[in-house]
Amino acid sequence: MVQHGRVQHHALIRRVAVEERDRAWKADHLKATEQGGEAMAVLTAYRLLNRVVVRRLQTDTGADYLVRLVGAVGDDSLERLECSGIGDGKETTAHRLSTKLAQLARYPDEPPGHAIVTNFGTTPVEIHIGALSDE
């Protein structure tokens, strides 16, 4: 279930079966959640926000990816994308989204940054999308 502001969408995530060897190799739960969250965010940004990734950003640079609107005019029109994944625990998707938006809000002068949070612990999986302009 995708929550984009007040609008809800339904989407299908197809999980690919992995072999036991791959599962053991990727046994780090935190890492898997983080990378799964990034993958879902990049796909969601493309499908629902019409944004494509330009570059992946380094840790400590204020966001996870630089994105741009498909077909945007001007080659310097960059936006930030903050991705997050929740594997388990009690934190709600909405709470995590507000934390990520607060992170982006440190620089309100910039073009709107987007945050996408995927909660793998809920059934169905919840994906919340937010932008500073939605606040």
Add this chain to the structure above:
Amino acid sequence: MNEWLTDPRAVRGEELGYEAECAERDGDFARARDRYRAAATEYAGVALSVSPDHPNTRSALAIAAVACFARAHDFGRAVDLAERMLAQPGALSERGRTELLRMVRTYALLVEPARLPPKRAARSPHRMRDVVRGRLAAPKDAA
């Protein structure tokens, strides 16, 4: 996408940065620092070549370079590069300027003491000697 974001150095910087993050997670900190330093060098080369009419691109690459130098524990080069990028007026986005200024403030505290400006010398380095000499000389002058 513009030419700087597709520059092979920016692509290589991203690859090296990712390798560094993986090494860091695996606990191989020496390798992580080495990769971060290499990534920073690649990013810095591109960031410095971005024309001032692309402030968002220039800022994003500069921040990436400074952050990588810092994660390589090369705080001196991180500060040097940030100051160099900040020196050119109007060439950064507002976020870029704010972030680089914050990085300079943070990392300057971590630069090794040898790089810090030398302590100012006392106004009179031989004050005690001068006082003693003055006292000894005073009776002679009086005589």
